[in-house]
Amino acid sequence: MTQFTEREFAAVLHGPRDVRLEEVDRPRPGPGQVLVQIERVGLCGSDLHYYVDGHNGPTVLDTPTVLGHEASGIVVGVGDGTPPKLLGRQVALEPATSCGVCVICRGGRSNLCPSGTCLGSPPTNGALREHVVIEHRLAHPLPERLNPEEGVLIEPLAVGCWAVHRARVATGHRVLVTGAGPIGLLTAKAALAAGAVEVTVADVHPHRLELARRLHPGPVVDLSTDELPRTGFDRMLECSGAPSALEAVETLKPGGVIALVGVPQRRSVAPLGYVQRWEVDLVGCFRYGPAAFRSAIGWSGTGRVRLSGLVTARFSLAHTGEAIETALTDRTQLKVVVQPNAA
Ligand SMILES: [Zn+2]
Numbered sequence: 346m347t348q349f350t351e352r353e354f355a356a357v358l359h360g361p362r363d364v365r366l367e368e369v370d371r372p373r374p375g376p377g378q379v380l381v382q383i384e385r386v387g388l389c390g391s392d393l394h395y396y397v398d399g400h401n402g403p404t405v406l407d408t409p410t411v412l413g414h415e416a417s418g419i420v421v422g423v424g425d426g427t428p429p430k431l432l433g434r435q436v437a438l439e440p441a442t443s444c445g446v447c448v449i450c451r452g453g454r455s456n457l458c459p460s461g462t463c464l465g466s467p468p469t470n471g472a473l474r475e476h477v478v479i480e481h482r483l484a485h486p487l488p489e490r491l492n493p494e495e496g497v498l499i500e501p502l503a504v505g506c507w508a509v510h511r512a513r514v515a516t517g518h519r520v521l522v523t524g525a526g527p528i529g530l531l532t533a534k535a536a537l538a539a540g541a542v543e544v545t546v547a548d549v550h551p552h553r554l555e556l557a558r559r560l561h562p563g564p565v566v567d568l569s570t571d572e573l574p575r576t577g578f579d580r581m582l583e584c585s586g587a588p589s590a591l592e593a594v595e596t597l598k599p600g601g602v603i604a605l606v607g608v609p610q611r612r613s614v615a616p617l618g619y620v621q622r623w624e625v626d627l628v629g630c631f632r633y634g635p636a637a638f639r640s641a642i643g644w645s646g647t648g649r650v651r652l653s654g655l656v657t658a659r660f661s662l663a664h665t666g667e668a669i670e671t672a673l674t675d676r677t678q679l680k681v682v683v684q685p686n687a688a
Pocket residue numbers: 389390391414415501
């Protein structure tokens with residue numbers, strides 16, 4: 346018996362600055378999977394890297410790929426053995442998978458699994474299309490108070506929650522966040538939710554600083570003109586990837602922790618003498634480990650983290666190229682989203 350296959354649109358990246366709206370088969374949910382109608386897709390630094398350079402760090406776009414790993418939507422179909430109560434629920438998609446059986450996964454470090462995949466990371470297609478099929482346990486129901494626009498920020502907030510976990514941010518800490526992009530501001534929110542008494546956000550770009558002054562409830566420092574306070578920070582969460590940001594490690598208190606969240610250049614220079622002398626712990630953060638996604642949903646569901654006001658521009662799927670260009674060039678934007686099912 347032949348089954349009628351529905352068609353839909355996807356934004357497919359073929360190479361640098363070559364994104365095309367194409368007709369593709371609508372996917373069908375298999376056992377344990379759900380079909381999600383995508384409402385919002387957030388554009389992120391990695392999407393921009395694939396668009397401009399055709400690669401993101403070592404991951405190369407060598408086959409046409411649908412980008413997008415920050416997504417919210419509505420469950421409109423379930424496969425065999427999938428809880429039917431998910432039908433109709435608004436969800437945030439957890440984009441990364443792991444094998445679950447290797448030594449690394451079994452050791453609780455599933456985000457480092459060598460055979461892991463991620464939506465929108467070539468060759469795995471992402472969410473810049475009308476529907477996505479995903480394992481039901483990766484479609485997290487959104488709390489009532491969150492709308493799809495806030496739901497799309499759960500994924501980048503999970504990055505911040507993981508950074509806070511890795512850096513062991515605790516009650517009463519004074520925290521420095523370098524980099525005032527979406528990840529920096531969401532990481533600052535996660536640090537406050539984890540009990541930090543004060544979070545200072547630092548950057549050098551005027552528009553980023555302006556957004557930070559508007560959206561961040563603590564001190565904002567312009568590192569191009571001002572010095573950081575010498576009173577010392579307990580924790581530093583580096584979210585810029587800028588080589589100069591690492592200088593700020595010298596403002597950490599003895600025994601402090603610096604977490605690298607932003608992607609640094611391959612050979613970055615840092616004041617390691619200070620790290621050695623004052624026993625600073627330096628930790629890396631890759632996406633997020635187990636439970637960070639649930640913390641992000643929990644904290645935003647109770648209002649401990651507020652996600653309103655961070656989305657600053659919206660585009661239709663047909664205008665995905667324009668959306669990416671805007672995210673690249675318009676420094677007044679914070680989070681640019683695509684709405685694949687908007688009328
Ligand atoms: Zn992202």
